[in-house]
Amino acid sequence: MDRWGALALASSLLAQTDGTQEGARLLTAPQRDAVRPRTAPATADVSADGRYIAFASYAALVPADTGDRADIYVLDRQTGAVTLESFGADGRLLPGDTGHPRLSGDGRYVVFDTAVIADAEGTPTLQVFLRDRVAGTTRLLSAAPDGRVPNGRSGDPAISADGTAVVFSSSATDLVTGRDENGPGLDVYLYEVGTEKLRRISVDSRGLQRSQGSSYAPSVSGTGQYVAFVSTADLPDSHDTLRVSPPSIAPKPFGHIYVRDVRAGTTARITEPGPGIPANGGSWAPAISADGRHVAFASVADNLVLRDRNRAADVFVHDRQAATTTLVSRSARRGSANGASINPAISADGRVVAFQSDGSDLICAGRCRPGDEDINLLFDVYVYDRQAASMRRLSGSRSGGWLEESGGAATSADGNVIVFTSRHPIDRKDAGNDFDLYVAVAAGQQEIRR
Amino acid sequence: MLLAGVSVIAVVSGVPAFAQSHAVRVRDEQTIAHADPDRTSAGILRPYTPSEPAAPATLEIPGNLTVSDVHRPLLESMLRASPTFRRQCARVAAARELSVSIRNSHQPVAPSARARTVFTAGASNRLVAVVELIATADIIELVAHEIEHIIEQLDGIDLHAHAAQATSGVRHCEGGAFETTRAIRAGRAVAEEVRRGGR
Numbered sequence: 001m002d003r004w005g006a007l008a009l010a011s012s013l014l015a016q017t018d019g020t021q022e023g024a025r026l027l028t029a030p031q032r033d034a035v036r037p038r039t040a041p042a043t044a045d046v047s048a049d050g051r052y053i054a055f056a057s058y059a060a061l062v063p064a065d066t067g068d069r070a071d072i073y074v075l076d077r078q079t080g081a082v083t084l085e086s087f088g089a090d091g092r093l094l095p096g097d098t099g100h101p102r103l104s105g106d107g108r109y110v111v112f113d114t115a116v117i118a119d120a121e122g123t124p125t126l127q128v129f130l131r132d133r134v135a136g137t138t139r140l141l142s143a144a145p146d147g148r149v150p151n152g153r154s155g156d157p158a159i160s161a162d163g164t165a166v167v168f169s170s171s172a173t174d175l176v177t178g179r180d181e182n183g184p185g186l187d188v189y190l191y192e193v194g195t196e197k198l199r200r201i202s203v204d205s206r207g208l209q210r211s212q213g214s215s216y217a218p219s220v221s222g223t224g225q226y227v228a229f230v231s232t233a234d235l236p237d238s239h240d241t242l243r244v245s246p247p248s249i250a251p252k253p254f255g256h257i258y259v260r261d262v263r264a265g266t267t268a269r270i271t272e273p274g275p276g277i278p279a280n281g282g283s284w285a286p287a288i289s290a291d292g293r294h295v296a297f298a299s300v301a302d303n304l305v306l307r308d309r310n311r312a313a314d315v316f317v318h319d320r321q322a323a324t325t326t327l328v329s330r331s332a333r334r335g336s337a338n339g340a341s342i343n344p345a346i347s348a349d350g351r352v353v354a355f356q357s358d359g360s361d362l363i364c365a366g367r368c369r370p371g372d373e374d375i376n377l378l379f380d381v382y383v384y385d386r387q388a389a390s391m392r393r394l395s396g397s398r399s400g401g402w403l404e405e406s407g408g409a410a411t412s413a414d415g416n417v418i419v420f421t422s423r424h425p426i427d428r429k430d431a432g433n434d435f436d437l438y439v440a441v442a443a444g445q446q447e448i449r450r
Numbered sequence: 451m452l453l454a455g456v457s458v459i460a461v462v463s464g465v466p467a468f469a470q471s472h473a474v475r476v477r478d479e480q481t482i483a484h485a486d487p488d489r490t491s492a493g494i495l496r497p498y499t500p501s502e503p504a505a506p507a508t509l510e511i512p513g514n515l516t517v518s519d520v521h522r523p524l525l526e527s528m529l530r531a532s533p534t535f536r537r538q539c540a541r542v543a544a545a546r547e548l549s550v551s552i553r554n555s556h557q558p559v560a561p562s563a564r565a566r567t568v569f570t571a572g573a574s575n576r577l578v579a580v581v582e583l584i585a586t587a588d589i590i591e592l593v594a595h596e597i598e599h600i601i602e603q604l605d606g607i608d609l610h611a612h613a614a615q616a617t618s619g620v621r622h623c624e625g626g627a628f629e630t631t632r633a634i635r636a637g638r639a640v641a642e643e644v645r646r647g648g649r
Contacts, residue, residue: 026498038606053495064488075495082494310615338615358612360619375619375632377607397500403632405605426498431540439495 003416003442004383004392025441026394028426029075029082030059033435036421038379041156041217041285041343042408043421044437045103045110048161048348050417051077052107054085055437056099070097072112074133077417077439085110085131089138096124105161105222105413108134109193111141113157113168118149125149128157128168130193141166141191141198144174152184158220161290161348161413165224165262166191167201169216176200186214188229190262201227202258204235205266213253219288219295222348225263226292228270230255230284235267254282257297259320270295270318273303273325287346290413293321294350296328298342310336315344315355317386328353328384330391332365342379345411345418352415354383354394356407363393371400378405381420383440394440395422404433416442509536512543516551521593525552528590531647532640538597545604548577552593555582565592566627567599577603590644595637602630 004024033056036043044055053075058068062084065071071093072086086098096115103110110131115124127149128142140147142154152172159166167190173180175189176198187209188202202215213233220227232253256271256278271279279301286297295318302308304316305327314336315329329341339359346353360374362382374380374393380402381395395406406422421435430436509529511517517525528535542550549572564584572578581596583589602609609628612620619631 027495028498029495061494062489062491064486073494077495080492080495082491084489312611312615338618339612359615361617365617375630375635377602377609377612377619377630377632378605397498399500426496431544433541433544438498 003385003444004390004394004440024443026397027439027441029053029055029437029439030057030061030426030430031055031421031434031436032058032432033070033421034058034432036408036435038405038407039342040408041100042345042410042419043099043101043435044408044419045101045410046412046417046419047103047107048105048413050412050414050441052103053077053417053419053437053439054101054103054110054112055419056097056101056112057437058434064093067093067095069095070099072098072101072110072131074101074103074107074110076107083133085133086112086114087131087138088129089140094129100155100157102158104159104163106163108132109159109163111157111159111166111168113155116140116149126153126155128154128166128170130159130166130191142168142170142172142175142189143198144172145177150175154189156217158218160220160224161222162224164193165220166193167218167220167224167227167229169218169229181209181211182213182233185212186216188215188218188227188231188260190220190224190227192224201260201262202229202231202233202235203260203267205268207265210234215258217285219286221288221292222290225261226288227260227262228286228288228295228297229258229260230286231258232256235269255284257283257286257295257299257318259288259292259295261292268320270320270325271297271299271301271304273305277303279304285343287344289346289350290348291350294319294346296344296346296350296353296355298344298355308336310338310359312336312359313340313342315341315353315357317344317346317350317353319350326386328386329355329357329359329362329382330384331359331361332363332391333361337362341382343407343409345409347411347415348413351387352383352385352411354381354409354411354415354418354420356381356409356420362391371396371398374401376401376403376405378403379407381406381409381418381422383409383411383415383418385415394418394420395424395438406438408435416444418442512539512550514545514549515539515542516549518553520554521552524589525593528593528640528644532594532643534636534639534643535594535597538594538601538636538640541601541604542597545577547575548579548600548604550579550581550597550600552581552583552596555584557584563623563627565596567596569600569603579603588641591637591641593637594640595633598633598636599630602632 056070075082098114101112150172154170157168171184210233215231218229271283281301283299318325337359341357344355356379364372402424404423409420418440612618
């Protein structure tokens with residue numbers, strides 16, 4: 001079944017109905033983000049059932065938002081209420097831009113990053129916070145053992161669906177006790193919400209950290225057992241020796257995707273066309289399924305699948321159980337798309353992958369119906385159902401794709417609610433050419449109650 | 451066949467078993483409800499309704515678009531009749547770092563082309579776009595076509611990268627220029643809207 005097929009039609013029907021008809025729907029909320037880089041990760045996230053949506057917005061959506069900075073809001077699709085959540089531990093609105101919100105599966109917890117001032121010179125550094133929306137409390141997660149703000153920048157947070165584990169990257173060298181072998185190089189850390197324990201997990205299967213390279217952009221499975229991340233360090237458990245050249249002659253390292261099994265204490269590289277054979281290009285932006293089996297990622301490597309000839313970034317899914325890697329961002333002709341595809345999000349079971357692509361042949365190639373054409377030369381948001389082998393563009397309407405840029409998708413656990421941002425006007429009055437939030441709800445899903 | 455117009459960029463700058471673990475129960479909404487009305491609002495999420503492009507507050511030619519007295523009435527009529535051209539002008543007007551001038555050319559502006567836009571980078575990240583047109587019957591289409599090339603640059607589109615891909619909607623032209631399906635469609639859309647508006 002193709003859940004997303006009726007999106008464009010339903011979008012136009014919404015103007016005439018109360019939204020109760022069957023069919024995919026598109027909803028909007030203001031973010032007024034004029035500065036979001038086009039390759040930036042998602043500025044919104046969805047709870048497991050699609051009910052709650054966390055997003056960063058420069059718009060003042062509630063009376064308490066008195067600043068002009070980006071704040072974190074959580075929207076409840078069931079009640080229609082939006083709440084401001086970017087408060088510090090002292091209960092006051094955080095003064096800087098807050099971003100990168102990620103929700104626990106039940107919507108209780110939201111993690112985000114924001115700049116805080118810790119030193120006497122007043123230098124702001126990005127740090128990671130956890131907001132408990134039930135208790136109404138916020139705590140700094142990227143803290144040194146004595147509770148201080150650490151000596152480096154922390155960001156890229158993600159939280160497990162069950163809310164027990166938060167992962168993030170940091171350049172700080174004092175987050176955990178002991179020597180930080182790579183100094184100010186980025187490492188990935190895991191915070192256990194229950195025990196408040198923080199540990200570095202960008203290590204090899206012997207638990208050793210490399211002195212070279214950086215690790216970042218973590219994604220965590222449903223219970224926190226598996227963490228996928230990017231690393232330019234050489235972490236494969238099959239290698240015992242480091243292959244480090246003198247810096248002056250070493251080629252610029254590129255990132256591979258690794259998966260750390262936190263419980264078993266193992267780390268494995270998944271960007272390999274064959275056992276022990278590394279990908280021949282950089283990979284980044286991993287998104288791991290709830291059970292840890294599937295990992296979606298972007299890569300410019302052209303040896304991960306056969307006939308990858310576009311010389312551009314593609315989105316792949318690696319099945320850790322079957323040890324296979326498949327191309328997701330495929331052309332309607334079945335080969336690689338004629339553009340770059342990045343920033344995947346994956347459903348809990350690995351079936352649905354949402355991503356952005358500036359390719360123009362993902363829906364149709366050659367002679368296209370007017371509504372299927374893609375002429376904007378910019379990123380659009382697509383959803384690919386791996387089981388049905390169907391590709392749909394979400395950033396469009398019945399008359400065709402939008403002319404404006406879209407990206408930064410996130411998905412609910414079942415892949416039926418996908419959020420993304422777009423510069424497309426949210427209504428006739430929107431002439432800002434800034435990014436706003438779009439919520440795509442697949443056919444048959446719950447509509448807002450007003 | 452002559453090209454409608456082209457864009458010339460002179461300066462552009464080991465796995466264990468997998469237990470399912472995503473069955474997360476949604477908590478009762480009361481547990482996450484916020485009592486403070488200052489921190490809560492409603493009616494933020496709205497159905498998306500496809501609509502015509504937002505019209506600018508005034509139907510004036512953008513201040514950063516310099517046109518001759520010959521072209522001014524033409525552009526004003528385009529603004530009145532074409533939502534697509536209004537969208538284009540809104541983008542141009544909002545780009546403070548951009549200066550556009552439109553002028554006639556009395557000789558071919560490029561091999562096989564009736565119009566072209568040459569971009570140069572000025573001081574302080576200023577982008578200067580000079581549109582040169584040969585006066586023809588389809589000048590409305592040409593103007594809108596070239597303005598869309600300017601918006602492509604505002605959008606940061608890497609024409610080189612797209613032109614390297616098959617059927618991407620960008621192709622190389624003579625003299626290091628590019629042609630795009632996007633600009634062709636925009637030009638035709640404005641021409642059609644003006645034609646319908648003139649009836």
